[in-house]
Amino acid sequence: MTWSPESWKNFPIKQQPTYPDQDVLGGVRAKLESMPPLVFEDEIVKLRKGLAEVAEGRGFLLQGGDCAESFSEFSEEHIQQMVQVMLQMAVTLTYAGQCHVLKIGRMAGQFAKPRSADMEEIDGVSLPSYRGDSVNGIEFTAEARVPDPQRLLDSYHQSAVTMNLLRALTRGGFASLRNVKEWNLAAMAGGPLGEKYGEMAERIHESLDFIEACGLPIEAFASLQGTALYTSHEALLLDYEEAMLREHEGKWYDLSAHFLWIGERTRQLDHAHVEFLRGVENPIGVKVGPAATADDVSALMDKLDPDKEPGKLVFITRVGAEGAYEKLKSLFERVELSGRKVVWVCDPMHGNTVKASSGLKTRKFESVVSEIQAFFKAHKAVGTWPGGVHLEMTGRNVTECTGGAYALSDEDLLECYDTQCDPRLNAAQSLEVAFLVAEELKNLRG
Ligand SMILES: O=C[C@H](O)[C@H](O)COP(=O)(O)O
Ligand SMILES: C=C(OP(=O)(O)O)C(=O)O
Numbered sequence: 001m002t003w004s005p006e007s008w009k010n011f012p013i014k015q016q017p018t019y020p021d022q023d024v025l026g027g028v029r030a031k032l033e034s035m036p037p038l039v040f041e042d043e044i045v046k047l048r049k050g051l052a053e054v055a056e057g058r059g060f061l062l063q064g065g066d067c068a069e070s071f072s073e074f075s076e077e078h079i080q081q082m083v084q085v086m087l088q089m090a091v092t093l094t095y096a097g098q099c100h101v102l103k104i105g106r107m108a109g110q111f112a113k114p115r116s117a118d119m120e121e122i123d124g125v126s127l128p129s130y131r132g133d134s135v136n137g138i139e140f141t142a143e144a145r146v147p148d149p150q151r152l153l154d155s156y157h158q159s160a161v162t163m164n165l166l167r168a169l170t171r172g173g174f175a176s177l178r179n180v181k182e183w184n185l186a187a188m189a190g191g192p193l194g195e196k197y198g199e200m201a202e203r204i205h206e207s208l209d210f211i212e213a214c215g216l217p218i219e220a221f222a223s224l225q226g227t228a229l230y231t232s233h234e235a236l237l238l239d240y241e242e243a244m245l246r247e248h249e250g251k252w253y254d255l256s257a258h259f260l261w262i263g264e265r266t267r268q269l270d271h272a273h274v275e276f277l278r279g280v281e282n283p284i285g286v287k288v289g290p291a292a293t294a295d296d297v298s299a300l301m302d303k304l305d306p307d308k309e310p311g312k313l314v315f316i317t318r319v320g321a322e323g324a325y326e327k328l329k330s331l332f333e334r335v336e337l338s339g340r341k342v343v344w345v346c347d348p349m350h351g352n353t354v355k356a357s358s359g360l361k362t363r364k365f366e367s368v369v370s371e372i373q374a375f376f377k378a379h380k381a382v383g384t385w386p387g388g389v390h391l392e393m394t395g396r397n398v399t400e401c402t403g404g405a406y407a408l409s410d411e412d413l414l415e416c417y418d419t420q421c422d423p424r425l426n427a428a429q430s431l432e433v434a435f436l437v438a439e440e441l442k443n444l445r446g
């Protein structure tokens, strides 16, 4: 069947809100269609080129951000801290891992959540689950949990403001490599990770002094003056995504973000999400869970990347630490046999969610690290390239995942557990992951 912006409507669809009034939704869709785009075609083309380099083994992708952005946690400080920790992680991977790094935030549009259960029960009261701020409210009341289309417009506006700030923060000044020492977050200062980073930043600073002393002014290198931080989210709400499509030279771009991914719960071949995303020019990610077979992966490649273009398709594996090596190896082998170049990214978060004694969702730092190590080991065995990591993280000093250099315990979780949905690595844990990944990259070369 031929693709059209609306062809997804002919397919079954999962994880969608049921809006009480379709006319209100229609009005919101029309309004979104008339809005300016959040990103531009040329940026998407540039990202695809960057991802093609990663697919060929000449770069590494760092993708990260909140599990769910929210209306209430929105502030300049929150965004700046997220950018800051991503800059710290990227420079760590570049310097210690000696690898060019492409950065994508789960930012400026990550508002919709697929859920394991349709209903949530507390003290015998059962209400529809919270599905992200672009769908309904997190408060446990019947009123808040009714899906409201106006929230799509609110999330569009918050994304636009976030985008504006991201562009300002990454264009120059703050993101210039000359500021490498200033990126060290206050929350980490004095701690083991802050110190480790500080020492590395000092060495980078000295290298820049040396280059300038050789007569090469740093200002002459655009790539050291600022950086590119692309945006991404799960393309879950297809009414929103369709309204953000724009046609350019006969091709369709989803201008709600640079990079879009299909979640583990909505990647069925004959369903609406795969249908919608097969028609857009953006690079596409697909989450790949523990039950995925090599046949599933193979069929997804045929459907989403029929022209076999490196940089188009990104598989984000999230199989869980247990048995990860064997599962991943069989997937990598199949793709290698097909002769295709896809980007393989490790999401060590979503297969490792457990319940703490308090009942809170958490993830153990050691499981996160173990899945990343299995990912690298399996790539080494097959001869394929470990293209990147995908993390749920924040620049704030939250207590949502246990373990790490500060050895957070189950009891510590209650101190600052702020997530809207899944537990995030805090700033120090995120940087610790970056140092460990840098080590893996170095070993791979060595
Ligand atoms: O972020 C991913 C999913 O939306 C999330 O893990 C689902 O959480 P749940 O299992 O609590 O519904
Ligand atoms: C929903 C998510 O993940 P998954 O589809 O892998 O469960 C996510 O990344 O927020």
Ligand SMILES: [Mn+2]
Residues within 6 Å of the ligand: 067, 068, 350, 392, 421, 422
């Ligand atoms: Mn999540």
